[in-house]
Amino acid sequence: MTDPVLPLFVYGTLRLGQRYHARYLGGRCERIEPAVLAGATLHEGPGYPYAVADPDPGRLVHGELITVRPAQFGQVLATLDELEECHPDGTGLYVRLRLPVTLDASGERVPAWVYLAGPKPAARLRERPAPIPSGDWADRG
Structure with a gap:
């Protein structure tokens, strides 16, 4: 079965810069837009962060x-699954899930x-726990 072509929500070492x-x-x-994932806590990891599901939607x-060019989506997803040991x-370091995220600019989910x-x-x-209080890897102080 082929995974649906969806944008990727990245929050750590895959972010721009x-x-x-x-x-x-x-x-x-094709496009990179600031966004947030609700109901998760960002934690420090060994040089990279982990997002962990949290029952608090706040x-x-x-x-x-990140919207990947459709022609490259399958290869990018396979490569990221390998990088993330998904x-x-x-049973890997990460699991890849389809979740709603909210765009900062429009509030669209x-x-x-x-x-x-x-x-x-x-x-x-x-x-x-090793939470990053800001919830932002780029602002972890």
Whole structure:
């Protein structure tokens, strides 16, 4: 089964100007827009962040909604799944989910692919939280 072509919500090292943006997304984007993911908490990781689902819908993760050129979408998604160690059985460092995100400029909610912490990192972060108070990797102080 082929994954639907959806924008990607990125909140850490894949954001514009961050460590992996140029390598994995550079020249492949049609549009990059500031956006937020509600109901998640952003945590420090080992050089990269994790977003963990949070029952509080007021918790926000700030990032960017990236629309990848359709002809390159499949390859970009496969490459990002590998980078994020996202396994089809859900056991990796991250899981990729279809979630609604909100565009900063218009307030419009749109579906996007989002990488959240996988089961083991999420459990560890629930036991020993390392939240980024601003919810913004670029503003982690």
